Amino acid sequence: MNVIELKQLTKTYRVYQKKEGLLASLGGLFQREYRDVNAVRGIDLTVAKGEFVAFLGPNGAGKTTTLKLLSGVINPTSGTAQVLGYVPWERKNAYRRRFALVMGQKNQLWWDLPANESYRLHQQIYRIEPAEFTRTLDELTGLLGVRELLRQPVRELSLGERMKMELIAALLHSPEVLFLDEPTIGLDVIAQHNVRQFLKQYQLERQTTILLTSHYMKDVAALCERVVVIAHGQIEYDGSLAGILDRFSGHKIVTLAFTENQMPPDLTPFGEILEVLPPKVKLRIDRNVVAEKLASLLSQHSVEDVSVEEPPLEEVIADVFSRATRSKEA
Amino acid sequence: MSEQQPVLVRVFLTFARNSLVREMTFRTNFFIQCVSAISWTLMNLGFYLIIFHHLNRKPLADGSGWQQNEFFVFLATTWIVFSIVQAFFMPNVQEFSELIRTGNLDFVFLKPIDTQFLISFAKVDWSALANFVMGILLLTVGVWRLTTQSNNPLSLNLANVLLYWFYVACGVTILYSLMISLAATSIWLGRNQSLYDFWFYITNFSRYPMEIYARSWGWSLWGLFTFVIPILIVINVPARILARPLRPEGPWLGLPLSGFAILATLVCLVISRRVFSLALQSYRSASS
Numbered sequence: 001m002n003v004i005e006l007k008q009l010t011k012t013y014r015v016y017q018k019k020e021g022l023l024a025s026l027g028g029l030f031q032r033e034y035r036d037v038n039a040v041r042g043i044d045l046t047v048a049k050g051e052f053v054a055f056l057g058p059n060g061a062g063k064t065t066t067l068k069l070l071s072g073v074i075n076p077t078s079g080t081a082q083v084l085g086y087v088p089w090e091r092k093n094a095y096r097r098r099f100a101l102v103m104g105q106k107n108q109l110w111w112d113l114p115a116n117e118s119y120r121l122h123q124q125i126y127r128i129e130p131a132e133f134t135r136t137l138d139e140l141t142g143l144l145g146v147r148e149l150l151r152q153p154v155r156e157l158s159l160g161e162r163m164k165m166e167l168i169a170a171l172l173h174s175p176e177v178l179f180l181d182e183p184t185i186g187l188d189v190i191a192q193h194n195v196r197q198f199l200k201q202y203q204l205e206r207q208t209t210i211l212l213t214s215h216y217m218k219d220v221a222a223l224c225e226r227v228v229v230i231a232h233g234q235i236e237y238d239g240s241l242a243g244i245l246d247r248f249s250g251h252k253i254v255t256l257a258f259t260e261n262q263m264p265p266d267l268t269p270f271g272e273i274l275e276v277l278p279p280k281v282k283l284r285i286d287r288n289v290v291a292e293k294l295a296s297l298l299s300q301h302s303v304e305d306v307s308v309e310e311p312p313l314e315e316v317i318a319d320v321f322s323r324a325t326r327s328k329e330a
Numbered sequence: 331m332s333e334q335q336p337v338l339v340r341v342f343l344t345f346a347r348n349s350l351v352r353e354m355t356f357r358t359n360f361f362i363q364c365v366s367a368i369s370w371t372l373m374n375l376g377f378y379l380i381i382f383h384h385l386n387r388k389p390l391a392d393g394s395g396w397q398q399n400e401f402f403v404f405l406a407t408t409w410i411v412f413s414i415v416q417a418f419f420m421p422n423v424q425e426f427s428e429l430i431r432t433g434n435l436d437f438v439f440l441k442p443i444d445t446q447f448l449i450s451f452a453k454v455d456w457s458a459l460a461n462f463v464m465g466i467l468l469l470t471v472g473v474w475r476l477t478t479q480s481n482n483p484l485s486l487n488l489a490n491v492l493l494y495w496f497y498v499a500c501g502v503t504i505l506y507s508l509m510i511s512l513a514a515t516s517i518w519l520g521r522n523q524s525l526y527d528f529w530f531y532i533t534n535f536s537r538y539p540m541e542i543y544a545r546s547w548g549w550s551l552w553g554l555f556t557f558v559i560p561i562l563i564v565i566n567v568p569a570r571i572l573a574r575p576l577r578p579e580g581p582w583l584g585l586p587l588s589g590f591a592i593l594a595t596l597v598c599l600v601i602s603r604r605v606f607s608l609a610l611q612s613y614r615s616a617s618s
Contacts, residue, residue, distance in 0.1 A: 096442035
């Protein structure tokens, strides 16, 4: 069953172009120049129940705009979307009771009050039964290890603790669909790990459908089987994380350790040299000739150790992004 | 999960409670705000005492009947109405403009509850109610003096008192409608700093008996602030019902004006709701 269905979803913003300088600013009072920004350009996407999908893309790619459209925060320019059978921007209460949005850069808890007080408000707005509220809150605070922080004013919490509290606020009403916009942004390594572990476990138990945007590849690798790469408002790739490597990375990284003083002077015929730390060499070799090159290397030289690896995911993704930028400019 | 709608009264009580808890966290700030509000009110009272001293038992406008005690009732009504607006709506409407500018309005759209309700009632400025207490005190003094004066004492019945509070509620509603409409325009303008200034200029006109404007070109002001932006009836109608300064009443001061006040309240409320939802359609959020 598809929980999310997008067809040709498009969002265009009209942005005022401010010129530099005072005179130009004064001119702007009377005559303004606008530019159309195509934040999302005809996205088609379906997500099945219980999927954990990552949205990857450079800044300004349209990830957050898509999440805002799906949450009904903004209206689209054209196209259709259905989430749980509802059109998000109709803002039906029945829909709003069934999903949640967490934005890592914004907070919805009352700043000067303990998180507990904000949760009580949520309980009333979402009409959560007292017994269920207590049970869910207990479960979530236990999982995230923040039970003793419930009575501390939010402004006195660390960033990581506050993010956990925000997550709890979003999950109290047990949403069936969850949109996470960079939930680990700015967190230290340990806090990132904790949030990641929590999301993994929570999703496993509840089978919540989750869309996540993140710039941290570790988030994506740990949580999502399916990855959607967005660049310039369009979907560039939709598939497994491993599939990105197959499709976008044309090479493998081969590390060789030669026997003492046996390192050949010139290795360029075999591939691009990335690093030389005698007796070790790191080479970048085209994916489709790896076996062939490796065979001739091993037959011609005395090699003690070999390893063949995929290039780092971050590199491949960055490459996908820059390729998308180049093709747009062209 | 229950599919029922949230009980708005309970949500509001939680808002009010949370606001009080918050203000109690900053106790000193709370007391300073109360003291400064009351000081302003007392200076206001002193100012009018001086004016009435100069007037020497004459009413505020010739033949209008607004003498010192009647005007105390009027002034008290001003304090009461504006303190309610300050306490319950001003912090929310100011916050609304800020939410639009920063893009934090996003969260408001996510909640399964009426958006206008959520924006209008989320915070309560309890310290502003200090002036409400001052208003009640002054109102009691004014009414007591009017009912006990030897010359033509005022007779008060329950209907008057109930009508008075009904029209206070109408006045608050009109002011709220005006405020939320003004604030909603920030969605189109991006920023609306003149909001507070405009609010102050406009509401200043409501702080005096409408007979003051019943002179030559003053009539145009009277017409504008009665029928176009009905700010004049906010205080005038309830205060007139309680203090009854003019007997017999002029043709537009009695029943027609009271009837019009109800109509104006309804129209203001409907228009503001319309402006609000229209504005929300244009909301474009801000950078993530």
